[in-house]
Each structure stands twice: as structure tokens, then as C-alpha cells.
Amino acid sequence: MTRDIGHSGPRYTDLAASLPASVPFVGPETQERDRGHPFSARLGANESLFGPSPRAVAAMAAATGETWKYGDAQSWDLRAALAGRLGVSMDNIMVGEGIDGLLGYLVRLVVGPGDKVVTSLGAYPTFNYHVAGFGGDLVTVPYRDDHEDPVALIDKAREVGAKLVYIANPDNPMGTWHDAATMQRMIETVPEGTLLVLDEAYLEFAPEGTAPALDVTDPRVIRMRTFSKAYGLAGARVGYAIGTADLISAFNKVRNHFGMARLSQVGALAALEDEDYLAEVQAKVVVARGRIAEIAAANGLTSLPSATNFVTIDCGSDGAFARAVLGELIARDVFVRMPFAEPQDRCIRVSVGEPEDLDVLASALPEALAAARGD
Amino acid sequence: MTRDIGHSGPRYTDLAASLPASVPFVGPETQERDRGHPFSARLGANESLFGPSPRAVAAMAAATGETWKYGDAQSWDLRAALAGRLGVSMDNIMVGEGIDGLLGYLVRLVVGPGDKVVTSLGAYPTFNYHVAGFGGDLVTVPYRDDHEDPVALIDKAREVGAKLVYIANPDNPMGTWHDAATMQRMIETVPEGTLLVLDEAYLEFAPEGTAPALDVTDPRVIRMRTFSKAYGLAGARVGYAIGTADLISAFNKVRNHFGMARLSQVGALAALEDEDYLAEVQAKVVVARGRIAEIAAANGLTSLPSATNFVTIDCGSDGAFARAVLGELIARDVFVRMPFAEPQDRCIRVSVGEPEDLDVLASALPEALAAARGD
Numbered sequence: 001m002t003r004d005i006g007h008s009g010p011r012y013t014d015l016a017a018s019l020p021a022s023v024p025f026v027g028p029e030t031q032e033r034d035r036g037h038p039f040s041a042r043l044g045a046n047e048s049l050f051g052p053s054p055r056a057v058a059a060m061a062a063a064t065g066e067t068w069k070y071g072d073a074q075s076w077d078l079r080a081a082l083a084g085r086l087g088v089s090m091d092n093i094m095v096g097e098g099i100d101g102l103l104g105y106l107v108r109l110v111v112g113p114g115d116k117v118v119t120s121l122g123a124y125p126t127f128n129y130h131v132a133g134f135g136g137d138l139v140t141v142p143y144r145d146d147h148e149d150p151v152a153l154i155d156k157a158r159e160v161g162a163k164l165v166y167i168a169n170p171d172n173p174m175g176t177w178h179d180a181a182t183m184q185r186m187i188e189t190v191p192e193g194t195l196l197v198l199d200e201a202y203l204e205f206a207p208e209g210t211a212p213a214l215d216v217t218d219p220r221v222i223r224m225r226t227f228s229k230a231y232g233l234a235g236a237r238v239g240y241a242i243g244t245a246d247l248i249s250a251f252n253k254v255r256n257h258f259g260m261a262r263l264s265q266v267g268a269l270a271a272l273e274d275e276d277y278l279a280e281v282q283a284k285v286v287v288a289r290g291r292i293a294e295i296a297a298a299n300g301l302t303s304l305p306s307a308t309n310f311v312t313i314d315c316g317s318d319g320a321f322a323r324a325v326l327g328e329l330i331a332r333d334v335f336v337r338m339p340f341a342e343p344q345d346r347c348i349r350v351s352v353g354e355p356e357d358l359d360v361l362a363s364a365l366p367e368a369l370a371a372a373r374g375d
Numbered sequence: 376m377t378r379d380i381g382h383s384g385p386r387y388t389d390l391a392a393s394l395p396a397s398v399p400f401v402g403p404e405t406q407e408r409d410r411g412h413p414f415s416a417r418l419g420a421n422e423s424l425f426g427p428s429p430r431a432v433a434a435m436a437a438a439t440g441e442t443w444k445y446g447d448a449q450s451w452d453l454r455a456a457l458a459g460r461l462g463v464s465m466d467n468i469m470v471g472e473g474i475d476g477l478l479g480y481l482v483r484l485v486v487g488p489g490d491k492v493v494t495s496l497g498a499y500p501t502f503n504y505h506v507a508g509f510g511g512d513l514v515t516v517p518y519r520d521d522h523e524d525p526v527a528l529i530d531k532a533r534e535v536g537a538k539l540v541y542i543a544n545p546d547n548p549m550g551t552w553h554d555a556a557t558m559q560r561m562i563e564t565v566p567e568g569t570l571l572v573l574d575e576a577y578l579e580f581a582p583e584g585t586a587p588a589l590d591v592t593d594p595r596v597i598r599m600r601t602f603s604k605a606y607g608l609a610g611a612r613v614g615y616a617i618g619t620a621d622l623i624s625a626f627n628k629v630r631n632h633f634g635m636a637r638l639s640q641v642g643a644l645a646a647l648e649d650e651d652y653l654a655e656v657q658a659k660v661v662v663a664r665g666r667i668a669e670i671a672a673a674n675g676l677t678s679l680p681s682a683t684n685f686v687t688i689d690c691g692s693d694g695a696f697a698r699a700v701l702g703e704l705i706a707r708d709v710f711v712r713m714p715f716a717e718p719q720d721r722c723i724r725v726s727v728g729e730p731e732d733l734d735v736l737a738s739a740l741p742e743a744l745a746a747a748r749g750d
Contacts, residue, residue, distance in 0.1 A: 234444060253396050
């Protein structure tokens with residue numbers, strides 16, 4: 001559909017020309033359009049079906065008329081509140097357009113063509129997308145018993161001279177986690193020349209003692225957290241990074257300074273202040289995880305212990321079978337996802353939700369399993 | 376504040392290490408915090424003080440409870456509506472996090488270290504920020520009689536082998552514009568190997584006959600438009616690019632697919648559908664431009680004809696004097712900005728607003744001028 005007018009169009013960079021047009025995840029709306037009808041239960045994107053705090057909802061609704069103003073380029077009020085909560089300086093916190101946006105900036109700051117980056121095989125695809133997008137060379141280590149393997153990650157980072165090593169704790173897509181002592185040992189062994197990216201998107205769902213102590217003087221690690229999960233604001237795109245002041249300041253070299261939506265800043269601040277609601281959500285998540293495990297067990301399947309807002313169900317066979325189960329669930333209007341890599345891809349991943357959402361799952365899973373088995 | 380633990384921290388890319396931590400604009404909230412008190416009139420960022428459509432406000436308010444869902448990664452509904460409005464295919468439209476975000480992606484796709492990019496001296500700083508951020512080599516041509524100079528821009532692009540040449544029509548910060556025939560001639564002369572970036576952020580304020588016809592088969596040009604100005608949604612961060620399907624598809628190589636805030640998508644769609652409100656805003660802008668010109672004239676100053684939602688006032692002397700006037704206005708709680716480069720920096724730039732906002736300007740300007748003159 002490009003007219004031939006004797007002009008070849010833009011000259012992309014060699015890197016851009018080499019990249020595929022890709023998307024780390026196919027969104028549920030895209031799937032709904034392809035299917036021609038909506039899902040009955042939206043359990044695939046680890047969104048919070050419990051919704052954001054009513055205070056956040058009210059604060060955003062009250063501020064909609066102010067949307068003519070650009071957001072505050074410094075996200076000052078939110079950073080101040082986070083700093084107070086975390087006991088660090090505002091200079092140690094960068095707010096950005098979700099962890100996805102912050103990961104993109106971080107990779108851009110550190111990774112150039114051919115630079116090595118270490119992650120687990122089957123870990124967060126959007127991180128990998130950013131690494132590829134800046135020409136980095138992704139090196140993976142396998143999961144170990146459905147957990148990311150901190151020792152192997154560090155060993156590999158040292159071996160290849162990685163600039164970044166990524167781990168999510170708790171992990172996505174498996175829901176497993178390591179305790180703070182294990183993570184602290186990981187931090188202590190980060191090799192010279194490597195930065196540890198510790199993605200704590202799901203931290204609020206994890207047991208006490210999962211997060212190592214914050215130490216914003218430690219140049220070996222940057223932490224990433226979000227309002228998308230426990231705070232129920234995935235659609236607002238608000239994440240934050242915690243690190244040394246030097247590293248946090250470096251984001252100002254490349255970030256889209258006026259990139260934060262104003263209502264998102266308002267909603268995140270109000271959500272942060274509603275600790276009671278967060279506690280309610282945390283309690284509901286525990287109950288819902290139990291319910292999903294029961295549904296799995298009722299179908300003869302095991303599920304993995306989870307420190308997140310999703311439960312990973314072992315379908316008991318290989319990736320092909322799990323993909324078939326996934327397809328049959330989607331055909332029954334249940335939006336779920338599954339791990340990408342072997343052997344984790346024997347599982348499907350189900351986000352927690354309200355009892356009625358999980359009723360849909362309970363109803364669909366037996367049929368989906370039977371269909372996948374060809375019964 | 377980084378602890379010395381025998382670890383040097385992250386290894387930035389050479390490019391990132393060379394970049395300053397900078398911001399293209401200092402936001403009004405930042406200035407208010409520095410000053411210790413708020414502005415009385417927010418006339419510096421070319422926001423729409425008339426606000427977004429009440430339908431957009433209502434649509435966003437009604438959707439706040441849905442913020443737990445990620446936004447649609449394809450911005451399908453908004454792109455479909457835009458495509459219908461513009462008479463092009465959805466495949467010719469990319470929605471992104473404001474024109475700022477889209478410019479960042481575009482520069483990333485095309486510009487690498489040492490690549491030449493042409494713009495006007497004193498044109499949009501955020502574009503320049505992105506070019507520098509990807510290592511591009513910015514080459515500027517002067518304004519001509521307070522207009523960007525399409526012929527000189529194209530000649531320079533040909534001379535240096537530029538990968539991108541940028542022009543805003545209407546122009547920011549001068550408010551001047553070229554007619555469609557002039558712009559079409561510019562498009563027709565884009566040299567092989569160069570892409571014209573035509574920033575039409577202010578198009579809705581310009582006379583009929585300002586925009587050249589859309590031709591999405593033409594590989595020489597990409598157009599950028601926004602909901603931040605006429606639609607009054609600066610805080611929502613919604614811009615869109617119009618171009619060949621090949622070029623639009625290339626954004627999918629690098630963009631943050633889930634970067635759009637859900638409420639922003641909702642608000643932009645509702646705003647687009649309220650054509651009556653847009654017409655009201657357009658009419659108010661015309662009146663307010665006239666009022667600013669009158670205020671300038673009452674103070675013995677000339678103002679430039681404007682096809683935007685701001686008026687550029689010639690302070691009648693040099694940059695030092697205009698900076699003094701600007702400082703005195705800010706000291707009187709009037710947030711305004713000014714062009715960065717000579718000779719345009721003899722001017723200050725005042726966004727339109729409601730009558731009461733301009734009353735503040737009318738009251739402050741005589742004092743500010745007197746103070747700047749040392750009277």
C-alpha cells in the first residue's frame with residue numbers, strides 16, 4: 001500500500017530493520033475481537049479483578065476534569081508518598097509508565113548491540129522484548145524445580161559478563177518465590193559489571209520475609225514495583241524503580257518526562273494511601289488461590305504454591321497437552337495464559353478473581369480437560 | 376550516596392554515559408514547588424484551559440472502576456474512530472503516549488549514532504531530546520521571518536543526507552503556519568533517504584487549507600497529531616501518527632505495547648466524538664487569541680498572527696529583555712514560556728485561556744514590562 005514514487009521511504013537503523021514487528025503478549029481485547037465475542041472470565045493477565053481501592057476510583061473520577069493539564073513530570077506527590085512509605089529518599093525512586101516502561105528505559109541505558117543479558121528461560125517476555133529491541137544478546141538459564149535459580153543466574157552472569165541479570169521474586173509465570181535471605185545472597189554475589197534487576201511486581205502477595213531489606217546505597221541492584229497488581233491499576237500504567245540516586249537519576253537521560261498520565265498519578269497516590277483496602281485484597285487473593293487449587297485438585301491436577309495473584313496449574317503432561325487445555329478453556333470463554341518454555345509449559349496460569357469468576361473456571365475446566373484428552 | 380562495596384554499579388552504554396540528565400521543559404508543578412506557591416494563570420504549556428469535552432470527562436469518570444484492566448494494546452476503538460474520521464485504514468494509524476512518545480519511537484527506529492537529523496533552530500525541544508538520546512546529530516536551519524522555512528529545511532536535509540527532517544505546521548513556539556500548497560511542495564521535495572516528520576499538534580486551530588491532503592501511500596512523510604491541545608487531554612497522553620502501513624507497522628518493533636492508559640483511550644474516543652465541543656473550543660481560541668493581541672497592543676507590543684492555541688508576543692527588544700519580562704510575569708504568578716533561540720527569543724509565548732485567566736495576564740503584563748525595563 002506504499003505508492004511507488006521513486007522514494008524508498010525511511011532508512012531504519014540496522015537494528016530496527018532486523019527486528020520483527022512483535023508483541024510480547026496478545027491482549028484479551030485482541031483475542032475477543034478475533035473470537036467475535038467476549039470472555040466470561042478475564043483470568044489471563046494477572047490483573048486484579050477485585051479492582052482498585054474505591055478511594056482511588058473516587059480520586060480519579062474527581063480529577064477527570066483536570067485532564068487538560070499535563071501530569072507532573074516529576075510525579076512528585078507519588079514519589080514523596082512512596083519514599084515515606086519505604087523509608088528512602090525521593091531521589092531513590094523513579095516513577096514510570098508501568099514496570100514495562102521502566103524496564104525499557106533501563107535496558108536502553110545499559111544494553112547495546114551484543115551486550116549480554118541473563119534471565120531465566122521462560123521468564124518475563126516483555127523484558128526479553130526490550131533486550132532484543134536494543135540489540136542485546138539474551139542468555140538464559142533453566143528454572144530449577146519451577147523456581148528461578150538465583151545461583152545459576154549469577155553464575156551465568158559472571159560467565160558471560162552480563163550487563164543485566166533479571167529475576168522476578170515472586171516469579172511470573174510460575175508464582176513461586178525465594179525468601180529474603182536467598183535474595184540477599186543473590187545481591188551479595190552480583191559480579192562486577194552486572195546490575196541485578198529485581199522485579200517485585202507481585203511482592204504484595206508474598207509472605208512476610210520475601211523481600212530483602214531495601215538498601216538504596218547498593219549499586220548492584222535495582223528493584224521494580226507496580227500499581228498494576230495488588231493496587232488494581234494495571235490500566236493506569238504506574239510502576240516505580242528503587243535504586244541508588246545515581247542510577248535513578250540516569251532515567252532522566254532517556255525517559256519521556258511528561259509521559260505519565262495525570263489521572264494515573266492521582267489514582268496511584270490514593271491507592272497507596274488506602275492500606276485497609278490493600279489488606280482486603282491481599283486476604284481475598286489468599287482465599288482465591290485456595291479456591292483455584294481446589295478446582296485443580298477436583299480435576300485431578302496439582303497446582304503450585306503461589307506468592308502472587310495467580311495460580312499455576314500443572315496439567316500433568318507436556319506442553320502440547322497444556323496448550324490444548326488452554327485452547328479449550330479459551331473456547332469456553334475463559335481467558336487464561338500459560339508459560340512459554342519447557343518444562344514449565346506443562347502448566348497453565350490462572351489469575352485469581354471473585355468467586356463468580358472462579359465459578360466460570362470450575363465449570364469450564366472439566367470440559368476443557370476432557371476435550372483436550374479427546375474424551 | 377552509593378555505598379563503596381567494591382562494585383562499580385551498572386555499565387551504561389557509551390551513549391547513555393555521554394548524555395546529560397536533562398528535561399526538555401521544566402513543568403509548572405516543578406516551578407510551583409520551587410516558588411513555594413501556585414501560579415494564578417497557567418498559560419505556559421499550551422494546554423487547553425477550556426478543558427476536555429464534558430462527554431470525555433463523563434466517559435472517563437464512568438470508566439475509572441475499570442482501571443484494573445490493562446488498556447487495549449491495539450487501541451482498536453480509538454484507531455477505528457480516527458480511521459473513519461480521516462478516511463484511511465486503521466493500519467495507517469498508530470496511537471501512542473502523546474506525540475512525545477511517538478517521536479521517541481520514531482527516532483529510535485530511524486536514528487543511530489552520527490545520523491543526521493534536520494530541524495529549525497528553536498523548534499520543538501522534545502524532538503531534539505530524542506534525537507540526542509539516540510546519538511543523532513542535529514543540524515538546524517534558521518527560522519525565516521518567524522516562520523519555519525520548508526525550502527531551507529529540505530535543502531539542508533539533502534545537503535547533509537538527513538534521515539529525518541522535522542517541521543511543525545502550525546509552528547510551536549511561534550504560532551505561525553504555512554498553507555497546504557506550501558506543505559505539499561515540501562513533501563514533494565523530500566530527498567531520497569529522508570523522512571519528513573510533520574507535527575500537526577496544533578492543526579485544529581489553523582485555518583482551513585493548512586493541512587495538505589492525507590496520502591497514506593506516500594512514504595516520504597509521517598504526520599503526528601494529538602489529543603493534548605484542541606481536545607484538552609494533555610494529561611491523558613494520547614497522540615497518533617499517520618503514515619504508510621509499513622512505517623506504522625514498524626512501531627510494533629519497539630513500542631511499549633501495553634503503554635496506553637485505559638482511561639486515556641476512553642477519554643480520547645469520547646472527545647473525538649464530540650465535534651460540537653471541539654467547535655466551541657476552536658471559537659473560544661479565536662476570541663482568546665484576539666484578547667491576547669489586544670493586551671499586547673495595549674502595552675505597546677506587537678503579537679504574531681497565530682494558528683495555534685497560543686500567541687507569541689514580540690517584546691520589542693532582545694532575548695535578555697524577553698527573559699526579564701518572562702521572569703517578572705512568573706514572579707507575578709503568571710506561568711508563560713518563551714522561545715529558546717535567537718532571534719525568536721525576543722518573544723514570549725502565551726497560551727490562550729478563559730477570560731479570567733487573561734485578566735490575570737492583562738493585570739500583570741504592564742507591571743512586568745515596567746519591572747523588566749527597570750522603571
